[in-house]
Amino acid sequence: MGNGGTLQQAKTAEDTMLRELAWLAPIGTLAVAAIVAVALATFLPRAHQRAVATWVTVAHLTCAALAAGVWLDRGFRSTMSATVQVDGPSLALTGVVGIGGAICCILAAPAVRGTDREGEFYAVLTFASLSCVVLASAADAALIAIAIGALGLATFILTGYLRGSKRANEASIKYYIFGTVSGAIMAYGLSWWFGQAGTTSLREIGVALSSAPAGIVVASTAMVLVGLFYKAAAVPFHFWTPDAYDGAPLAVAAYLSVLPKLAGLIALARVLTLALPADLIGWSTVIAIVAAATMTLGNLAALRQDNAVRLLAYSSIAQSGYMLMAVAALDRSEQALPALIYYAIAYAATNLAVFAVVIAVQREQGSVAISAFAGLGRRHPRQATALGLGLLSLVGIPPLTGFVGKLELFTASIDADQTWLAVIAVVNTVISLFYYLRLLTPAILESSEPTVGRDDTDRSGRRHGIRAVNRAATAAASAVLVFGLAAEPLLSLVDHATMLR
């Protein structure tokens, strides 16, 4: 057995390495897919650029499937010298990014197809997805800073994709400046943490901060939170949202409203849990206050919007507020993390369903004003149904998935002794009904046929890819219904979605 031991050891080491690779397979898939997409975009002739979209869509779906495989097959673990966490929240978000990203590729097709940088668009989108997944998995300050920076850069390019449009330019510049500044503040805060702990590992930073002077902890934490609040569109770092959504291609607005936001929220949950253990400096209450302000301001601002995209932008701010309720309860209630993950999935399905319908309407009517939705029920009953299910789910009407999500969130809040926050959320829910109905009522109740921007010559071009958009809307709307009525599989899944500490 003389040599057997070392051989055994070598084998074990090799085994571990392979297994680590398997654990990282979902992230690796996106990374490889992004690089291949760049190559394809560069070398494929214009006529075949469409292939990049297919490639990227398939890669996203593969990523989701691999995430499911890792979850079922291998369980959770910390890997890459404990900088990347493969656990409940990160795998759940990887799944959402995989499926949501694929849906966004489908939604983008009508606007992007045939434009001069079609391939690059999808490549950049894949880079953004990759950054989302890394951000949600990172347990390391440096990795978080890199992920935030990369995500900001990729989404900035996506936002400004319509280069001809002044609004798009303004939106993307605003978005970029806001993003870089907040990212820089965050990086500066992280450097303070590094100074305290002498390492970038969030877990060890947590140990160091527990014995650090309170002033330093408060100041550095405040700076770190700026970057994450910005990604999650939490008040007071939400100003960029409506302009960015409005100027970007609609599919990018859909993407921004779901994936980077959810990644930011998961990262926020992880950072708070690991680096500020046991409610250090009382962050629970701070987050609860931010949650209350975010949902309230988002809802109040949404009341006055006449443009569906700006309305949905403010609605997505309000929805961030609801999700922050779970983050605020993280340290005090076991129900909080499952609630956050369930609501994240529910929100992704719901918001994508709504945006898919908005895109279909924009293609047909050439406008996203609320008046363009009038008579949708007569023209396209399916789209109207999808819109109705989506908006009612955003309100939280049972038995839709948004209701089960709110039930989970309220339960977590009350369980965490933050009943006041649940009451504020209830008041907000009532306020939100106003503007969701403002969008829904003309779609269902009015029969008039608006003629805004109707142009039959252009119709075939506009119709391009719209069938796939409709299918995506139907699929997402079905998920809204099924995740609510048959919530058990998803709920038992998120109940097991523990975070590695």
Next chain:
Amino acid sequence: MPWLTLTIVLPFLGAALTPLLPARPGRAPLLVALGATALAGVCVIATWIRFDPADGMQLVEQATWIPSLGVAWRLGVDGMSLALVALTVVLFLVAIIHGLGPAPMSRAAAGLLLLLEASCLAYFLAEDFFLFYIAFDVTLVAMYFLIALWGGERRRYAALKFFLYTLIGSLPVLLGIIAMVLASDHGTFDMIRLADEQPIAGTGLGASLAFVAFFAGFAIKTPIVPFHTWLPAAHVEAPTSGSVLLAGVLLKLGTYGLIRVNLQMMPEAFQHFALPVALLGLVSALYGSLVALAQTDLKRLVAYTSINHMGYIVIGIAAAAATGISDRGRELAIDGAVLQMIAHGIVTSGLFLLAGMIAEKTGTRDLRRLGGLFRPLPVLGAVVSIMFFASLGLPGLAQFPAELQLFLGAFDAFPVVGALAVSGIVITAGLFLLALQRAFMGRTPERLHDLADLTRRERATLAPLLLLTVVLGIYPRLALDAIHSASWLL
């Protein structure tokens, strides 16, 4: 056979079927709606036959649904549920026969009516808070669309007001449910176990808050003054059938919840709040009748008398919760309250149907522009008279035995409140007689000379209500034997 499940599922399947029907106008949607409702009626009859009045909650049906939340498909009936489920099916049959306007029933109308029916039935049969709350909110969405799509001129406004008010009401109920589930031993939504366990006992701050949360929700639904302002608007703008269902069935969701949750699951807190609740009921009863007295719009008038009648029910429930009441008094109060729910459902539905018919025939609901209608419309006049008398509580008609028992119970606990509330009956009597005089007696204006009396379809819709009004007045045991609160309350 899982009869209770079928009672809910059949109308729901009917609703799911309607989008698949042919798009051209025809009789198919009406037939589907009638068929599904009739089948639900068969299920209710089957349940009634198997029902044992001496037993409490019974015929429980269970199936797993969302175990990780502590949620299951749980249905059951006791006397109150059974009576209300029967009322629901009868009123939906009437509303569907009456339809939503002169045109043949559309697919959307049939679908929404069946969805509303399924959710009302689910609400009364649910023994799991998850289903209970889903049903509570789905009724709201379905009714919103019924008003918004088929209502009068200001339907959008009325529908939005209805949706907002009742959503404001339903969300505190949700918070209350969450608080109760969190406080229970195993985090279950099972209403039967929660009623046994009473996780929120006592009269501490938490219990009081939970009580108030539930109460606020049910009070808006009932409605109790001052949470009532959505009701007249909704009734005036709703189509006739919508008003029938709103008054006949949807208002009962509130009082049913007060008994099922507030009274049965937190009796101690209710004992603590019994007097204020009774006073709110008294204010509703008096305010409703006084405002009704001042109305000239027939539908508004009936709407405000509803507030008055629902006020009596609230007094009865509060009396049953009070400290000093005897067992016999409690039984009388609850039996009376539940019977009043049924009787009010039948009589007021009849009144809204009649108001709709008068408006259709004469072109106005304004009492000042009506007069001498007995001459052109003798049959309609006779039916209106009977229903008016029933609504003012004439002995021999449906509401009398209910109000009698209810007040007997109320006098046992709150003699002063009871005495004051009875004066509401006097005012209602006055206002109904006044309305009858104004609309049906005196000189007939020229333009009202040639009016067609009740058609066959109108007679068919009114007949069951008229029959039940008389039968329940003469032989209230028909319902009381089943209701029999002694076997299920506390």
